[in-house]
Amino acid sequence: MAERRPFDVLNNAINNTVIVGMKGGYEFRGVMVAYDVHMNLVLEKAEQLQGGEVKRGVGTVLVRGDSVTFISPS
Amino acid sequence: MAERRPFDVLNNAINNTVIVGMKGGYEFRGVMVAYDVHMNLVLEKAEQLQGGEVKRGVGTVLVRGDSVTFISPS
Amino acid sequence: MAERRPFDVLNNAINNTVIVGMKGGYEFRGVMVAYDVHMNLVLEKAEQLQGGEVKRGVGTVLVRGDSVTFISPS
Amino acid sequence: MAERRPFDVLNNAINNTVIVGMKGGYEFRGVMVAYDVHMNLVLEKAEQLQGGEVKRGVGTVLVRGDSVTFISPS
Amino acid sequence: MAERRPFDVLNNAINNTVIVGMKGGYEFRGVMVAYDVHMNLVLEKAEQLQGGEVKRGVGTVLVRGDSVTFISPS
Amino acid sequence: MAERRPFDVLNNAINNTVIVGMKGGYEFRGVMVAYDVHMNLVLEKAEQLQGGEVKRGVGTVLVRGDSVTFISPS
Amino acid sequence: MAERRPFDVLNNAINNTVIVGMKGGYEFRGVMVAYDVHMNLVLEKAEQLQGGEVKRGVGTVLVRGDSVTFISPS
Numbered sequence: 001m002a003e004r005r006p007f008d009v010l011n012n013a014i015n016n017t018v019i020v021g022m023k024g025g026y027e028f029r030g031v032m033v034a035y036d037v038h039m040n041l042v043l044e045k046a047e048q049l050q051g052g053e054v055k056r057g058v059g060t061v062l063v064r065g066d067s068v069t070f071i072s073p074s
Numbered sequence: 075m076a077e078r079r080p081f082d083v084l085n086n087a088i089n090n091t092v093i094v095g096m097k098g099g100y101e102f103r104g105v106m107v108a109y110d111v112h113m114n115l116v117l118e119k120a121e122q123l124q125g126g127e128v129k130r131g132v133g134t135v136l137v138r139g140d141s142v143t144f145i146s147p148s
Numbered sequence: 149m150a151e152r153r154p155f156d157v158l159n160n161a162i163n164n165t166v167i168v169g170m171k172g173g174y175e176f177r178g179v180m181v182a183y184d185v186h187m188n189l190v191l192e193k194a195e196q197l198q199g200g201e202v203k204r205g206v207g208t209v210l211v212r213g214d215s216v217t218f219i220s221p222s
Numbered sequence: 223m224a225e226r227r228p229f230d231v232l233n234n235a236i237n238n239t240v241i242v243g244m245k246g247g248y249e250f251r252g253v254m255v256a257y258d259v260h261m262n263l264v265l266e267k268a269e270q271l272q273g274g275e276v277k278r279g280v281g282t283v284l285v286r287g288d289s290v291t292f293i294s295p296s
Numbered sequence: 297m298a299e300r301r302p303f304d305v306l307n308n309a310i311n312n313t314v315i316v317g318m319k320g321g322y323e324f325r326g327v328m329v330a331y332d333v334h335m336n337l338v339l340e341k342a343e344q345l346q347g348g349e350v351k352r353g354v355g356t357v358l359v360r361g362d363s364v365t366f367i368s369p370s
Numbered sequence: 371m372a373e374r375r376p377f378d379v380l381n382n383a384i385n386n387t388v389i390v391g392m393k394g395g396y397e398f399r400g401v402m403v404a405y406d407v408h409m410n411l412v413l414e415k416a417e418q419l420q421g422g423e424v425k426r427g428v429g430t431v432l433v434r435g436d437s438v439t440f441i442s443p444s
Numbered sequence: 445m446a447e448r449r450p451f452d453v454l455n456n457a458i459n460n461t462v463i464v465g466m467k468g469g470y471e472f473r474g475v476m477v478a479y480d481v482h483m484n485l486v487l488e489k490a491e492q493l494q495g496g497e498v499k500r501g502v503g504t505v506l507v508r509g510d511s512v513t514f515i516s517p518s
Contacts, residue, residue, distance in 0.1 A: 004107075006114035009136040019132070022439060023141070024395060025098060033374075039138060040376035046442075052130075056422075058389070058442045062379040064409060067393070067439040069096060069141040072120075072132045078181075080188040083210040093206070097215070099172060113212060126204075143170060143215040146194075146206045152255075154262035157284040167280070171289070173246060187286060200278075217244060217289040220268075220280045226329075228336035231358040241354070245363070247320060261360060274352075291318060291363040294342075294354045300477075302484035305506040315502070319511070321468060335508060348500075365466060365511040368490075368502045392513060394469060403448075410450035416516075426496075428463070428516045432453040434483060437467070437513040 010035045013073040018043070020063055021070040026050045028063060029074075039065030084109045087147040092117070094137055095144040100124045102137060103148075113139030158183045161221040166191070168211055169218040174198045176211060177222075187213030232257045235295040240265070242285055243292040248272045250285060251296075261287030306331045309369040314339070316359055317366040322346045324359060325370075335361030380405045383443040388413070390433055391440040396420045398433060399444075409435030454479045457517040462487070464507055465514040470494045472507060473518075483509030 013032050020028045020041060030046030041063045048055045087106050094102045094115060104120030115137045122129045161180050168176040168189060178194030189211045196203045235254050242250040242263060252268030263285045270277045309328050316324040316337060326342030337359045344351045383402050390398045390411060400416030411433045418425045457476050464472045464485060474490030485507045492499045 006108050006110050006116050006136050008108070009116050009134065023098070024393075024439065028440070034376050034378070036376050042376050042379050058440075059444070060379060061440050061442040062376050063440045064435075064438050065138075066140075066436075068138050069098065070102070070132075070135050070137045072135040074133070080182050080184050080190050080210050082182070083190050083208065097172070139212075140214075142212050143172065144176070144206075144209050144211045146209040148207070154256050154258050154264050154284050156256070157264050157282065171246070213286075214288075216286050217246065218250070218280075218283050218285045220283040222281070228330050228332050228338050228358050230330070231338050231356065245320070287360075288362075290360050291320065292324070292354075292357050292359045294357040296355070302478050302480050302486050302506055304478070305486050305504065319468070361508075362510075364508050365468065366472070366502075366505050366507045368505040370503070394467075394513065398514070404450050404452070406450050412450050412453050428514075429518070430453065431514050431516040432450050433514045434509075434512050436510075 007037075009073065010039075010041075010071065013071070017074045019049075019072045019074065020068055021072075022063070023067045023069055026055070028058070028061060030058075030061065032071075036065070039068050039071075041065070041068065041071070081111075083147065084113075084115075084145065087145070091148045093123075093146045093148065094142055095146075096137070097141045097143055100129070102132070102135060104132075104135065106145075110139070113142050113145075115139070115142065115145070155185075157221065158187075158189075158219065161219070165222045167197075167220045167222065168216055169220075170211070171215045171217055174203070176206070176209060178206075178209065180219075184213075187216050187219075189213070189216065189219070229259075231295065232261075232263075232293065235293070239296045241271075241294045241296065242290055243294075244285070245289045245291055248277070250280070250283060252280075252283065254293075258287070261290050261293075263287070263290065263293070303333075305369065306335075306337075306367065309367070313370045315345075315368045315370065316364055317368075318359070319363045319365055322351070324354070324357060326354075326357065328367075332361070335364050335367075337361070337364065337367070377407075379443065380409075380411075380441065383441070387444045389419075389442045389444065390438055391442075392433070393437045393439055396425070398428070398431060400428075400431065402441075406435070409438050409441075411435070411438065411441070451481075453517065454483075454485075454515065457515070461518045463493075463516045463518065464512055465516075466507070467511045467513055470499070472502070472505060474502075474505065476515075480509070483512050483515075485509070485512065485515070 030043030034042040104117030108116040178191030182190040252265030256264040326339030330338040400413030404412040474487030478486040
């Protein structure tokens with residue numbers, strides 16, 4: 001069944017791993033445990049990725065919605 | 075018949091393949107299954123494109139409207 | 149007779165070819181069939197231009213007003 | 223007599239030639255025939271300038287206020 | 297006596313020469329004759345500066361507040 | 371237990387060390403002692419980091435929320 | 445005692461020297477004599493710094509809050 005509202009994707013992704021694209025061109029990958037209407041997100045067990053490579057582990061990270069370009073559940 | 079309002083393009087594109095231009099200069103191509111008034115979009119079977127070449131498959135992706143520059147139905 | 153309000157240009161350009169300047173430095177050229185108060189635009193028979201050269205045809209395209217820098221009717 | 227409000231400059235420049243600085247670093251020069259509170263402008267007999275050189279004629283152009291950095295009547 | 301509100305600086309600078317820093321990295325220098333709450337400014341006898349050097353005279357210029365980074369009375 | 375709202379991360383991080391990602395690509399690391407709804411933050415014993423290296427100590431710093439891209443408690 | 449609200453840092457810094465980080469990557473250092481809720485700031489005896497080096501003295505400067513990235517009292 002198709003999603004009907006964009007935020008359904010976020011709701012369905014709770015406790016699942018997502019890739020988050022960031023305005024600076026890098027990405028975070030982690031387990032999304034919270035989000036709000038501004039697309040502020042909390043990831044746990046998160047890694048920062050650059051060019052598809054893991055740059056470093058960051059544990060828990062609050063990502064500011066204003067810096068998010070896309071969110072892709074895995 | 076000509077479109078009369080910009081969002082008609084989005085409504086008509088539901089369940090069809092679209093190309094989405096992104097502020098960082100790259101594009102997504104996928105089947106649009108949801109959008110909202112901020113132009114937040116959900117694509118399925120999506121691919122990320124750079125310079126017209128497929129960079130990688132991303133499956134389902136929620137694209138943040140603020141990062142969208144254009145949307146072109148195919 | 150001179151235009152009196154900026155949006156008159158858009159209204160007068162409906163069903164005519166326009167050049168649309170984009171924040172990334174490239175342009176679209178196509179027949180404008182719709183616009184709204186945010187300067188979201190719909191072009192048909194559109195082409196993407198870079199440095200004055202046609203880069204590719206894109207058919208119908210919804211251009212997000214936030215990415216528009218100028219619109220010039222031809 | 224000194225101007226008292228910034229928009230007086232726009233009002234006084236109607237039907238006169240202005241230079242418009244744009245965020246991308248280039249400029250338009252043309253006869254300003256309309257403006258609104260967002261600093262959306264309409265120029266006629268307009269030329270696009272880069273580094274002080276005329277790059278091309280654009281005829282009538284609607285310039286989006288969000289992309290304007292300055293306006294200088296000549 | 298110390299200034300108490302930021303806009304006092306603007307009020308005190310009316311009819312005096314100011315340097316205006318712009319987002320693109322360049323500056324204007326001129327006699328400020330008007331401003332509003334958005335920090336839109338009007339300068340007269342204005343010059344555009346790049347790297348501290350006068351690039352050109354621009355006469356009267358309306359500077360869009362959104363492009364201003366700082367204003368320094370001389 | 372998983373966080374439920376993004377700002378819970380900020381609340382839990384009070385008086386703890388955090389890494390703050392900034393739009394310019396650098397980071398601050400310090401003890402977060404205050405935040406508000408705009409994600410304006412106050413760090414104490416703060417250091418500015420570039421490419422993972424300490425660039426300099428800055429003591430107390432008020433970080434403007436608009437420039438924040440992510441916040442990661444350590 | 446820890447600060448409780450971000451703007452307390454500004455209030456406490458009145459008449460003290462601060463370093464102000466700017467979006468363009470440079471900094472101002474001066475005595476802060478005024479601020480408002482937009483983080484518009486007035487510095488006196490101010491210097492513009494680039495890469496930690498004094499580039500020039502600017503005397504009094506009104507810094508637009510929108511261009512501020514951080515403020516650090518010394």
